[in-house]
Amino acid sequence: MAVKLGQPKEVVGQNVLKLDGLPLATGQPKFTMDMDLPGALIGKLLYSPHAHAEIVSIDTSEAERVPGVVCILHHGNVPRIPYTTAGQGWPEPSPYDTVLFDKKVRYVGDRVAAVAAETEEAALEALRKIKVEYKVLPAVFTIDEALAPGAPVIHDEPDAQGIYDPQRNIAAAVDVPVGDLARGFAESEVIVETTCEVPYVQHAALEPHCVAVYFDEDGRLVIRTSTQVPFHVRRIVSRVLGIPLQRIRVVKPRIGGGFGSKQEVILEPIAAALALRTGRPVVMNLTREEVFVSTRTRHPYRVRVKLGAKKDGTLHAVEMEALASAGAYGPHSGTVLYNVGSKALPLYNKARHLRFHGKAVYTNLPVAGAYRGYGATQGFFALEVAMDELAQKLGLDPVELRLRNHIREGETSPIFEKLGEGREGRPQIVRSCKLSECLRIGAERIGWYEKRKSPRREGSWVYGVGMACAMQGSGITGIDMAAATIIMNEDGSFRLLVGATDLGTGSDTVLAQIAAEALKVPVEKITVYSSDTDFTPFDKGAYASSTTYVSGNAVLRAAEKVREQILAVAAELLEEPLEELELRGEKVVSLRTGREVPYWEIGHRALYVTNQQHIMASASFACPESPPPFAAFFCEVGVDTETGVVKVERFVAVADCGQPIHPKLAEGQLEGAVVQGIGHALYEEMLFSERGSCVNRNFFDYRVPTSLDVPEIEAILVPSEEPTGPFGAKSIAEIGINGPLPAISNAIYHAIGVRLTRAPFTPERVLAALRAKRG
Amino acid sequence: MKIYFELNGKPQYVEVEPGESLLSLLRRLGMKSVKEGCGTGECGACTVLIEGKPVRSCITFAPKVQGKRVTTLEGLGTLDDPHPLQKAFVEAGAVQCGFCTPGMILTAYALLEQNPDPTPYEVREQLVGNLCRCTGYRKIVDAVLLAAEWKKEGKWR
Numbered sequence: 001m002a003v004k005l006g007q008p009k010e011v012v013g014q015n016v017l018k019l020d021g022l023p024l025a026t027g028q029p030k031f032t033m034d035m036d037l038p039g040a041l042i043g044k045l046l047y048s049p050h051a052h053a054e055i056v057s058i059d060t061s062e063a064e065r066v067p068g069v070v071c072i073l074h075h076g077n078v079p080r081i082p083y084t085t086a087g088q089g090w091p092e093p094s095p096y097d098t099v100l101f102d103k104k105v106r107y108v109g110d111r112v113a114a115v116a117a118e119t120e121e122a123a124l125e126a127l128r129k130i131k132v133e134y135k136v137l138p139a140v141f142t143i144d145e146a147l148a149p150g151a152p153v154i155h156d157e158p159d160a161q162g163i164y165d166p167q168r169n170i171a172a173a174v175d176v177p178v179g180d181l182a183r184g185f186a187e188s189e190v191i192v193e194t195t196c197e198v199p200y201v202q203h204a205a206l207e208p209h210c211v212a213v214y215f216d217e218d219g220r221l222v223i224r225t226s227t228q229v230p231f232h233v234r235r236i237v238s239r240v241l242g243i244p245l246q247r248i249r250v251v252k253p254r255i256g257g258g259f260g261s262k263q264e265v266i267l268e269p270i271a272a273a274l275a276l277r278t279g280r281p282v283v284m285n286l287t288r289e290e291v292f293v294s295t296r297t298r299h300p301y302r303v304r305v306k307l308g309a310k311k312d313g314t315l316h317a318v319e320m321e322a323l324a325s326a327g328a329y330g331p332h333s334g335t336v337l338y339n340v341g342s343k344a345l346p347l348y349n350k351a352r353h354l355r356f357h358g359k360a361v362y363t364n365l366p367v368a369g370a371y372r373g374y375g376a377t378q379g380f381f382a383l384e385v386a387m388d389e390l391a392q393k394l395g396l397d398p399v400e401l402r403l404r405n406h407i408r409e410g411e412t413s414p415i416f417e418k419l420g421e422g423r424e425g426r427p428q429i430v431r432s433c434k435l436s437e438c439l440r441i442g443a444e445r446i447g448w449y450e451k452r453k454s455p456r457r458e459g460s461w462v463y464g465v466g467m468a469c470a471m472q473g474s475g476i477t478g479i480d481m482a483a484a485t486i487i488m489n490e491d492g493s494f495r496l497l498v499g500a501t502d503l504g505t506g507s508d509t510v511l512a513q514i515a516a517e518a519l520k521v522p523v524e525k526i527t528v529y530s531s532d533t534d535f536t537p538f539d540k541g542a543y544a545s546s547t548t549y550v551s552g553n554a555v556l557r558a559a560e561k562v563r564e565q566i567l568a569v570a571a572e573l574l575e576e577p578l579e580e581l582e583l584r585g586e587k588v589v590s591l592r593t594g595r596e597v598p599y600w601e602i603g604h605r606a607l608y609v610t611n612q613q614h615i616m617a618s619a620s621f622a623c624p625e626s627p628p629p630f631a632a633f634f635c636e637v638g639v640d641t642e643t644g645v646v647k648v649e650r651f652v653a654v655a656d657c658g659q660p661i662h663p664k665l666a667e668g669q670l671e672g673a674v675v676q677g678i679g680h681a682l683y684e685e686m687l688f689s690e691r692g693s694c695v696n697r698n699f700f701d702y703r704v705p706t707s708l709d710v711p712e713i714e715a716i717l718v719p720s721e722e723p724t725g726p727f728g729a730k731s732i733a734e735i736g737i738n739g740p741l742p743a744i745s746n747a748i749y750h751a752i753g754v755r756l757t758r759a760p761f762t763p764e765r766v767l768a769a770l771r772a773k774r775g
Numbered sequence: 776m777k778i779y780f781e782l783n784g785k786p787q788y789v790e791v792e793p794g795e796s797l798l799s800l801l802r803r804l805g806m807k808s809v810k811e812g813c814g815t816g817e818c819g820a821c822t823v824l825i826e827g828k829p830v831r832s833c834i835t836f837a838p839k840v841q842g843k844r845v846t847t848l849e850g851l852g853t854l855d856d857p858h859p860l861q862k863a864f865v866e867a868g869a870v871q872c873g874f875c876t877p878g879m880i881l882t883a884y885a886l887l888e889q890n891p892d893p894t895p896y897e898v899r900e901q902l903v904g905n906l907c908r909c910t911g912y913r914k915i916v917d918a919v920l921l922a923a924e925w926k927k928e929g930k931w932r
Contacts, residue, residue, distance in 0.1 A: 021865035024873030025880065026857055027808025027848035034807040204908050206812045206820055206874040256810070256874030257908050288813040504872025504909050664868040668910055672871065675911035699817035699906065707899040707912040715913075 011516040012727045015664040016523045019509045020254060020502070030254035032210045032226045033285055040212065041070055041116040043267075043274050043284040044123035046130055047294055048105035048112055051139035051364035051692035052152060055103050055132060058113065063129040068122030071278045072130070074113040075101040078273060082159050083240050086331035086369065087229040087263040089479050089540055093422035095162035095171060095330040097155050100240065100269060105134070106154055106328035107364050108693040109293035116274040116282055139364035140169070141692050143302065143323050146361045154328065154362040163330065164359075171326040172334030175357040176341070176418045184317025184353025188308025192389040195304040196382035196757045198741070200297050200325075200686035200694075201679075203371055204704050207256020208291045213271045214281035221248050221272060226255040228263045228501050229541030234533045240269045241276065248272075252531035258503040259676070260370035263543045264296050264331060292697035296369035297686060299324045299336050299360065303382035308353075313396050313404045315351040320344070320379065322358030327367040332374075333360035334422035339375030342425060344383045346413035346628070347471050348405040356419065364692050370543060372673060373737040376472055377680070384468035384742030385757060388749065397452070398746070399443050402435075402469050402632075409433045426477050428625045432720040432730065434656035435469065438632040441716055442467065442654040446634035455751045460642040463649065464751025467634045470738035473626035474722075474731035475546035480623040482551040483537035484558040486515060488566070488615035490607045492586055492599030493525040499539025500551035501531045505733055506665040507547040511555045513661050514726050518559035519566075520583040521599070537618055545731030546623070548661060552726035553621035561617030569602050572611060627722045629730045631655040633674070633739030637747040641770060644763030646748060648678055653736055654716040659728035663717055666732045670715040673736025679705045680737075681744040682760050780840040782806070783850025797823070797832035797840060801847060808848035808877040812906070819905030822878035823847050829882045831904075848877040851884065859930050860884055860922045867918035871909035879905050883919045891926050893919070 023030060060072045078100045086094035105112060113130055117123035140146040140154070146169040155166045164170045185191060211225040221243070227233050230250040238245040255262060267284050275282040286295070301324045308317035322340040326333040341356035371377075391398040407413060407430055416428040443449065446465060456463040485497040496515050502508040512526040519526075530536060539551055563583060570588035571578040580592040589596040606615050634652040639645070653674050660666040683703040687695050696702040715736075721728040745756050754769040779788050782804065791800055798821045801809045809832055812820035816834035823832045824846040825839075852858030860880055863869075870876050879902060886893060886901040893901070898919045899912070907915060925931060 015868070017865055018868070018870060020873065021870045022857060022861065023854060024870050024876050025861040025864045026852055026854050027806075027877050028854060029807035031807075031810075031874070033811075204906075206818060206872070206906060206908055207810070208812070254873060256812075257872040259908070285811075288815065288818075504874075506871065664914075668868050668871055668914055671911035671913050672909045673911075676908065698815055699813050700815070704906055704908060706904075706906065707902040707916070710912060712895075713911050713913050 009517055009727065011513045011523050012661050013659065013663065015662060016509065016513060018506050018665065019512060019528060024254065031207060031256060032212055032224055032253055035212060035224065037212055037214055037281045037283060040281040040283045041118060041274065041278060042120045042123050043114055043116050043271050043282045044127055045111050046113040046127045048108060048110040050105060050134055050136050051108050052137040053105050053134040054137065055105065055112065056135050057133045059131040063126040066122050066126045066129060068118035069115060069126045070118065070280065071116040071274055072113055072126065073101065073273055073277065075103050079242060081240050082161060083236060084331050085264045085266055087232045087265045090235065093335050094332055095160060097160045097163055098329050100273065107366055108691065109366060110328060111294065114270050114274060116278055139692055141363055141365055141688065143325050143361045143363065146363045154364065169362040170359050171330035171362050172337050172360040174337055177355045178414045178418060179353035181317055181319055181353045181355045185308045188316045189311045190390065190393050191306065191308045192386055192393055193304065193306040194382060194386045194389055194757060195302060196385055197302045198298065198300055198378045198381060198759050200300050200366065201684045202292060202297050202686060203259040203261035205257030205259055205261055208286040208288060209262065209267055209295055210285040211267045211271045212283045213275040221275065223248065223250045223268055223272060224253060225250065225268055226262055227252050228258045228503050228543055230501060230531050230533050231499055231538050232541055233265050233268050236265045237269050237272050241273055249534040252501055255503050259372045260374065260543065261296050262503065263370045263541065266295060288699065289697045292702065293694050297366050298371035299326065299368035301340065301378035303340060303378055305382040305386040307386050307390050309390055309394065313394050313401050315348050315405050317353040318345065318351045319355045324360040325363045325365060325368065326360040327363060327365050329367045330360065330362065331367065331369045336375040338419050338422050340379040342415055342419035343376035343472055344379030345415045346407060347469060349407040349411055349413035350405045365688065366694065372676065372734050374734065376470065377738050377741065380468065380470045380738040381741040385745050385755065388746040398467055399439050399448060402439060406435050406469065407433060421476050421479055428477065431627060431724060432658060432722040433630055434718045434720040435630040435632065437718050438630060438654040438656055441718060442632040442634040442652050445652045445714060446636060446650060448634060451636065461638045461640050462751040463636060463638045464747045465634065465636045466743050466747025466750050467632065468739050468742035468746060469632050470735055471628040471630050472545050472731060472735040473628055474549035475623040475626050476544045477623055477626045480540045480544065480546050480550045481620060482539040482554040483618060483620040484551065484554040485537050485618040486558045486562045486616060488562060488603050490600065490603035492603050493527065494519060496526050496528045496555065497536045498528065498530045498551055498555065499536045500547050501539065501542040503542050505669060506662060507542065510548055510661045510665065511551060514552050514555045515559050517727060518556055519563060521586050545734045548729050549725055549731055550621055550623050552729060554619055556726040557619035557621055558617050561619060562615060565615045565617065566602055569606050569615065570597050573597050573605060625724060627724060627730045629655060629657045629732060629735050631735050631739060633743040635743045635747050637744055637751060639748055639751045639766060641752060644766035646682055646761050646766060648711050648744060650711050652714045653739060654718060655732060655735060656718045656720045657732035658722035658725045658730035659719050660717050661727065661729050666717055667715040669732045670736040671713045673734065674713050674740055675705050675710050677737040677740030678710055680759055681740045685760050776838060778838055778841045780842060781844045783846055791837040793838060795837040797835040797837045800837040801832060806847040806849055810874055810877060812874065819878045819882065820875050822881050822905065824881055824885060827885060827888060829885045848880060851880065858932065859925050863922035863925065864918045867914050867921050869910060869915040869918035875905060875907045879907065879915055887923055887926060892923060895920065
């Protein structure tokens with residue numbers, strides 16, 4: 001790479017103002033639903049009240065007579081094309097087990113029909129008047145029920161593709177051995193085993209799923225949507241509706257949070273189908289209740305970890321078994337499953353004997369999908385609680401145990417090669433890792449060694465400290481690709497066109513900083529236009545912690561090409577050899593003579609005067625490896641032994657994300673992810689009735705952390721230099737959510753001597769565990 | 776029915792349905808900063824000020840603002856001339872996706888009108904009804920405290 005690492009940087013590493021910050025803080029109409037679409041129909045969905053049923057008949061005649069109703073879609077009048085809502089690259093790793101509307105419903109909240117009407121009231125009245133006769137089938141709500149012999153088969157449709165074993169309700173499965181596990185445990189001197197469970201939890205992005213579809217003046221279909229994956233939306237809608245991809249334009253405006261929930265392509269094909277059928281614009285905006293009931297969740301997992309170690313603490317054998325409820329459909333079921341192992345196991349690469357095996361199982365519960373952490377969250381919960389147990393059994397400090405086992409720079413793990421994205425991975429060497437330093441700093445900030453001596457008591461409250469480590473990736477090796485285009489304006493400013501999808505993370509700003517740094521201009525000289533399939537080059541979208549690394553590398557490469565063009569024009573103007581010139585402060589400067597020419601002059605000359613050309617370039621970056629960020633998490637919790645209430649008093653998260661391009665935004669990612677993780681640990685769980693209906697379908701009953709629930713999070717970035725990253729950067733968006741579950745569980749153990757292995761750690765569970773301990 | 780109220784300093788005389796929410800009316804009038812995150816008064820994204828006091832517009836009937844003064848984020852400042860509190864949110868890194876931001880800023884504005892020198896805990900207390908899923912709240916609290924500093928220094932309006 002032409003940009004040398006370690007050079008002083010002017011824009012990268014600076015907390016420039018987030019490009020969309022002021023527009024958002026002044027309430028500019030930047031979101032999907034903020035555009036008025038005159039004449040738009042309102043689209044509404046009818047959901048299944050049953051967890052598992054066949055649709056015997058559907059009668060829409062009365063609904064059609066409701067004044068204002070324009071169109072009703074259901075299984076009887078739409079094409080049947082199996083697909084996946086997962087919103088991934090192609091060929092898609094998730095099973096094609098979904099159709100627009102099916103003759104069978106598989107969970108309470110499965111869609112049955114869609115109505116488009118002139119008003120919301122008319123649409124809702126029509127929904128009430130659609131007569132559906134169901135033949136209710138037996139349903140399964142747990143992994144064990146679904147796997148039991150004779151269990152009802154959830155996906156018995158003949159046209160589904162890519163399901164691992166539909167007859168046994170297994171959406172995806174994995175079994176990867178390394179070395180000889182039995183021998184490994186036989187040779188181990190200390191063995192521990194633990195099983196941790198994560199329930200159904202939801203992303204709870206503040207903006208509900210929404211989409212606006214309309215036709216432009218040429219009759220092309222424009223889908224303005226709250227998505228993390230505009231290019232995948234275009235590809236999937238084209239295939240599912242059988243219309244040429246070329247006829248579709250997908251635009252992502254600002255979106256009100258995603259965290260994976262908007263990687264799923266849920267509403268777009270339906271809204272587009274309604275628009276195509278009626279020839280009218282269509283708007284769909286889910287209510288919060290609909291988001292809870294019908295969209296996506298994190299995969300609930302039961303993960304068992306068995307660790308074998310030598311007396312000095314060196315891990316020798318590791319077994320991890322992961323069982324997931326995929327819910328009624330399988331988006332991300334295989335890829336999340338692989339990630340449980342592929343993200344967690346390489347962290348401790350000293351063990352020679354490993355086995356990772358597991359299944360993602362269909363149940364008649366809501367559909368799980370991508371959620372920040374993507375399996376790693378579930379894997380690290382079990383792994384890091386097991387490590388805590390191992391430390392205890394060895395009489396070793398938990399920090400010391402991690403220091404003795406964690407992967408180092410220049411090292412690898414066989415897991416990188418064995419486990420990829422729902423398939424084999426690729427070998428990879430860790431080129432940057434400052435985890436030891438993260439551990440040292442975190443321990444110091446929390447006062448680890450002092451507080452670890454013994455738990456502190458105050459009345460019925462007991463205070464303890466706990467810790468955990470985690471890693472993640474930066475994009476998907478061998479799959480993710482992003483492209484960027486940079487165009488010079490004649491005034492010396494630039495347009496940066498990226499398909500990359502800023503979902504609130506600030507990636508537009510980060511990518512502008514990378515371009516600005518490479519082109520030696522202030523970030524204000526970069527205008528970013530992103531996420532529009534007509535006007536920006538391809539990008540895989542915002543998932544897998546990929547944008548800074550993958551899209552950032554594409555931007556850097558495009559900037560390099562533009563830089564060469566600028567230098568070529570300048571060389572001609574200055575009549576000096578190209579090698580003697582360099583970019584500096586919006587000018588090209590001759591190192592030999594000191595003569596200089598400003599960008600505006602280069603821009604004007606190139607466009608209007610001599611050797612005319614538009615200075616611009618595009619570049620792509622495919623992800624040859626996925627450098628992991630690393631983090632250490634420390635927390636102090638208080639447990640009220642009378643009520644069982646757990647309170648996080650302090651939380652310190654220390655992360656190595658390479659060189660942070662924008663430290664404040666990176667901190668914000670870490671802080672936000674940690675607070676979501678605290679929510680998982682203490683409050684969040686979707687609860688279901690005996691019939692499989694989600695009962696806490698609002699923010700009153702499903703508690704996400706408020707400003708008073710969380711302590712001050714101390715987010716500390718420990719820079720490293722990732723040689724393959726743009727200006728040394730790796731990812732930061734997901735890793736923070738992997739720490740709180742195990743760190744808080746371990747701190748509770750330190751405080752009161754009981755292990756909480758089933759999230760969330762509610763007062764009832766804490767008291768039950770205390771009672772069990774007392775016998 | 777027709778109602779009269781003052782919206783961001785300008786008189787409004789508009790037709791409303793008796794059951795229409797204030798959220799719906801305000802968005803109809805172009806105040807797109809008023810966001811619907813839940814529709815049931817639990818997330819705070821739809822917060823507006825009535826007579827300077829924060830209310831959830833999604834569970835407030837539009838006719839209730841008859842004769843009252845209503846402020847949305849659009850009334851606090853503009854892109855060209857932002858309010859210092861809006862600037863503080865950007866500077867402190869308190870804006871990630873920005874969907875909760877309008878409600879957060881208006882709630883914080885009401886706090887600083889009442890209590891120009893809040894403690895971090897008082898800020899958290901005031902914002903407890905405004906959910907944010909992106910930031911973890913820390914930088915939002917930072918923003919309000921930064922704005923309070925500016926207010927003390929007279930950089931306010």
